[in-house]
Amino acid sequence: MKIKPFIQYGTIDPSVLKDFVQGASIAIVCSNSVWNKSYISSVIDSLSSVYNIKLYKHMRPNAPFSDLQQIIDDYSGSKPDTIIGIGGGSVIDACKALSVCFEGNSLRDLFYKRKNLGSNSIHTIAIPTTAGTGAELSFGAILYDDLDGIKGGLRGEVLQPNVVMIDVKLYATAPPKLIAEVGFDCLTHAVETYISTKSNPIVQYQSLSTIRTVFSCLPNAVKGDLHALKQMAISSAMMGVNLAYSSTCLPHRIQYVIGPMTRTSHAQGLIALYKGWTKLLEENGSQTSLEILERDMGYDFNLRDAVKELKSKVDINYTLDTLGIKVEDVELVASKVTGNVKNDPIYENEETIVKLLKESF
Numbered sequence: 565m566k567i568k569p570f571i572q573y574g575t576i577d578p579s580v581l582k583d584f585v586q587g588a589s590i591a592i593v594c595s596n597s598v599w600n601k602s603y604i605s606s607v608i609d610s611l612s613s614v615y616n617i618k619l620y621k622h623m624r625p626n627a628p629f630s631d632l633q634q635i636i637d638d639y640s641g642s643k644p645d646t647i648i649g650i651g652g653g654s655v656i657d658a659c660k661a662l663s664v665c666f667e668g669n670s671l672r673d674l675f676y677k678r679k680n681l682g683s684n685s686i687h688t689i690a691i692p693t694t695a696g697t698g699a700e701l702s703f704g705a706i707l708y709d710d711l712d713g714i715k716g717g718l719r720g721e722v723l724q725p726n727v728v729m730i731d732v733k734l735y736a737t738a739p740p741k742l743i744a745e746v747g748f749d750c751l752t753h754a755v756e757t758y759i760s761t762k763s764n765p766i767v768q769y770q771s772l773s774t775i776r777t778v779f780s781c782l783p784n785a786v787k788g789d790l791h792a793l794k795q796m797a798i799s800s801a802m803m804g805v806n807l808a809y810s811s812t813c814l815p816h817r818i819q820y821v822i823g824p825m826t827r828t829s830h831a832q833g834l835i836a837l838y839k840g841w842t843k844l845l846e847e848n849g850s851q852t853s854l855e856i857l858e859r860d861m862g863y864d865f866n867l868r869d870a871v872k873e874l875k876s877k878v879d880i881n882y883t884l885d886t887l888g889i890k891v892e893d894v895e896l897v898a899s900k901v902t903g904n905v906k907n908d909p910i911y912e913n914e915e916t917i918v919k920l921l922k923e924s925f
């Protein structure tokens with residue numbers, strides 16, 4: 565395992581940012597709310613006399629193809645020297661995908677694996693503003709084909725941003741509900757990369773640290789405590805590394821189906837699915853590394869109970885009914901699940917997914 569990008573922690577001032585920018589032309593993709601609510605707009609404004617900057621604030625959740633294409637078309641055949649993504653997971657994933665999509669590389673061809681990612685990418689700086697997705701350090705970019713209604717992703721080391729800049733003050737601009745939900749995504753990355761059959765001892769060591777952080781810090785992070793937010797921000801980034809070197813499990817595979825279906829966020833789907841997954845995991849405890857995880861966390865630690873308690877503490881008690889799924893939809897959802905389902909040690913066949921869904925109401 566290696567952690568390649570340069571990680572900068574602290575306030576982002578123009579001189580710090582200049583040190584990391586390459587070339588003269590910069591594409592900036594920024595979440596609208598961060599632009600309006602933080603100091604970042606003044607930093608970017610102060611660079612506009614030195615660089616040729618194009619600013620995009622239109623990226624919607626799930627990084628739809630049409631929003632990315634708008635940026636590619638705007639460059640009409642040319643490309644920026646540096647891409648800066650300032651926002652949550654969708655903004656950063658969009659920037660990672662854009663870094664390999666200029667110069668005739670079609671987004672659609674890469675997404676549907678008709679073409680390889682190659683080894684060149686545009687220099688990319690990630691400035692995350694939510695703590696949980698891990699997009700800032702992972703090798704994946706989750707996108708949404710809004711023409712055909714398919715959520716999927718690009719994956720490759722070439723997608724990892726070249727620089728990550730973490731300033732906890734930017735995370736504090738997110739509403740409490742979002743901090744709680746995305747923080748839960750961070751927990752899922754820790755638990756799933758630990759449990760996955762692709763895991764390894766270093767991944768598991770980092771997972772344990774993050775699981776402890778989320779349970780102890782998320783409730784205070786939601787209240788805006790900057791120290792707790794800092795712990796969450798660093799955990800999120802480290803879980804990006806875990807995602808690069810291990811994999812997620814069934815909850816992530818299933819969320820990719822129910823997200824577009826119910827128009828609910830990635831984190832909301834996971835929160836609902838953890839009800840069923842942690843139950844099944846407990847039933848199969850001896851065949852998975854759950855028992856070792858629980859022992860490492862402390863002898864009285866029970867993952868299922870701890871998740872339940874956290875969900876009620878930060879008020880994110882979602883189930884599949886809350887998201888709009890009905891019991892009669894379960895078979896259809898299960899039939900649409902794709903990806904490496906076998907990385908989840910509890911997976912036997914489609915019936916496992918049906919059971920997980922039924923336990924998540």
Ligand SMILES: [Fe+2]
Nearest residue numbers: 697749816830
């Ligand atoms: Fe996730």
